[in-house]
Amino acid sequence: MMTSISELKAEGIEGPLHDRILRKWKHDVRQYETWYLAVDRFADAIQILGQRTNQSYIESIFNDSECYVISDYSCPVLDKYQKVLENDIYIDVGLKSIIQPIPDTTTIPKNWFRFVSKSHLIELGETPPYYPGALRYGSSHATHIYVNPDIPETTTLINLFTGPSRPVPAPSGTPSTLHDMKLKTRSDLLDKTFMVQASIKDFHFQNTWYQATCPICKDPIFRRGYDWYCIAHGLTEKPNYTYKLTVTITDTTDTIPPVVSETSCRKLLKSSLDKYISDNPHTNRNRLPAIITDQKEQTKTMFIQMLRASAPNNIRFIIIDIDDPTTTPTPEPPVPTTPALSRMTRMRKDNTSTEEDRTPQSIARALTFNPPGNNPVYQYLR
Secondary structure (H helix, E strand, O other), X not given: OOEOHHHOOOOOEOOOEEEEEEEEEEOOOOOOEEEEEEEOOOOOEEEEEEEHHHHHHXXXXXXXXXXXXXXXXXXXXXXXXXXXXXXXXXXXXXXXXXXXXXXXXXXXXOOOOOOOOHHHHHHHOOOOOOOOOOOOOOOOOOOOOOOXXXXXXXXXXXXXXXXXXXXXXXXXXXXXXXXXXXXXXXHHHOOOOEEEEEEEEEEEOOOOOEEEEOOOOOOEOEEEOXXXXXXXXXXXXXXXXXXXXXXXXXXXOOEEOXXXXXXXXXXXXXXXXXXXXXXXXXXXXXXXXXXXXXXXXXXXXXXXXXXXXXXXXEOOEEEEEEEOOOOOOOOOOOOOOOOOOOOOOEOOOOOOOOOOEOOOOOOEEEEEOOOOOOOOEEEEEO
């Protein structure tokens, strides 16, 4: 008979449990512990631990989002450093446990959320004596943050802020002005690309100018020395990088603060972000590199669109591409060189023989100089 999470007790060995693994995390200090969050068919959640000699074994079995039957496990009491759920106990599994994967089933939920009332939320909030009643968002090693989750709503939201992949300027090629763009209505700007000649007045970002995320779970990751670490997956060899940069641009008519697209940021950096960081491991996320800041006040051709999420009374823009002004380099003058010696080869007049008469022709070279004030004369005598 299957056991449910609500029936578990802190004593003895419990019966078989059907569950789905939803989360995996490790503590910064207790690296010998690997924790999992599991949910059963009644949407009850519990923590599962594999530690010390059992750690690598459990990590080789459990996979996120997959379902299992777990038998022969114990339910110890959680301490205050381990507890991330309301449960007072957790499931301790190891080499002696029986863990069998089962086919995916809709009977066991694929997500787990904790909903509370407003009054209960106040009870959960931290209330230090120096600031009573304070509430804040909190996170722990078990917290899972979704970055661009694969759901229809995400695609819809992204499409609101992005335009065509490559801007198409007006057929005439005549640049617009920022002032003219600001005078247009939302309907005049919708789905149109405007080419302007403008310069970057200032750069803006919060805390860091780019973000690094885990390539597996897409969670933000942090840096230790030159290495990137994910809370759930440990050392990350090749993270995903995204820009977090906006600018203020200006021309002779006006100033606007547009968002900068990924393509435009790549043009400013003159390289892909991952290649730049790979080539410059000392890159500081809190300070823009000189290759970007040196481009302030430089006039560039910019292709600008209105963000689709703009309201009629709050129109915002995005730079979807940037082109530097093209310049034709001045060719360097040719450097005079002394003619090289050559040998003349004379072929026999008759073609009946395959041999060649390769008698070299003697060459004499005499160098004389004119009196001062005149150019030197090179005389080649044959």
